[in-house]
Amino acid sequence: MKWIRELATNWISDLGASAMFAWESLNIGVRRGVRFGSLIDQMYHVGVKSLPTTLIAGGFVGAILAIQLNVQLRDYGAQAVLGGLATSTTIRNIGPVLIAFMLSGKVGAYTAAELGSMRVTDQMDAVRCLGANPMEFIVVPRLLAVILSSFCLLVIGLMVGIAGGIVISQLVLSINAVEYVQKIPRYVSLWSVGTGMAKSLVFGIVIGVICCYRGYTASGGAAGVGRAVRQAAVEVLVLIIVLDFTLSSLSEFLHAFLRVGQL
């Protein structure tokens, strides 16, 4: 029991420190403004360069879901609703989670490793010695770039995921693309789209905050950078799963509550 208590204490402590880090970054960003040139530069590095990977991952996520759901629906002769179900699942649950997992490796690990290397090679201290705050000049542009890029990439990934489902249904499952698309509005409400967008934003924030925090606080040379990247990866993956469950439950609860309210 003792190790469970210690593990829980460490997790809560780390989450608290990450939240404080996010608050400080927000505070600096609001008070001192964001270095626009640096933000654009970082968005190119972490966002634009991750686009091909996101397109591939997103397309295959949609295709996999369409194939898997088709297997279940075929037994009940309900393939007509494949388009609606596959798209709904892609947007609300599986799509954001799988694409966020991919981005945590592509964008998050890169950022944690870069900031960690800067920390252990005295680059952060050198910036401090120039009378500048590394949070303002180094961290905030990267944090904002990771959040915005992750959100945009998730949304693009979801759209490509839907397209992947359509293409695979037409080419492999012999389901007419028009029929597939026609079923989408019946199963995908604005609420579903909103839930998917909210998850994408929250996952983007999680990837940005955890990876920047772990990189910024790395210590102990190359081994310390490795440790920081590993911790960032584990924490992001676990948090994404936990938050996916939490946000899905919250979305269902709010949806039901608002419908009852309307009645």
Place this chain on the structure above:
Amino acid sequence: MSHIRLENLRKSFGPKRVLDGLSLEVRSGEIVFVIGKSGTGKSVLLKHIVGLMQPDAGEIYFEGEPLCGKAESEWYRIRRQCGMVFQHPALLDSLSVLENVAFGLRAHRLAKSESELREAVAAKLAAVNLGADIMDRFPPELSFAVQKRVSLARTLAIAPDVLLFDEPTTAQDPVATRAINELIHRLSRTLGVSSLVVSHDMHCALAIADRIVMLDGGKAVAQGSPQEMLESKHPLVAGFMKEAKERLFEVD
């Protein structure tokens, strides 16, 4: 007037006491070399002056203002006046040489236009014996010695009143070493910039120092002008000076 004054500074890392009641003064425009065996706390001393480390006890004064216990936000003003050149270049790998040297100029809005900024960067690079042709290159493309000189140019760009050097001439060729020594000397004599230099290079110390301080066991065990140190009977100082004189003899 003293630019920097350390009083009874103490610092331990676990059971190891690195600074043990160190007191030291750097007066305005003075060049002070701190010498000593490896691991005697010379770099730790510099990090205390710019607030990268906090002492366990003692006080640090910058132009009469006590620094210990200051919040991080207050340190930025001090560091703007008290530039430090690290032992390792610590250049930002993702930025070009131009952007590295211009970092402080941009952060403190010291240049009115891009052309003025490029001119200022070129001038600082020239001061450390580097050409403007390396401006668009990135740190990993440069040798360690060139990176160190770019790092020195970056610190010079913010025009600090005091310069702290951690082994500035390590890995430099003789021409660059001479240029750096002349630069430190010129900054001191023409602009009144004080310099505190941590170094193992006794030739540089004897050539340009106003005062040399020998550190041992976390304390200043001897100090004086280069001539006084050359004549010192202190066994550790005598050992350092003997080695320097022998190497001088070999070269001659």
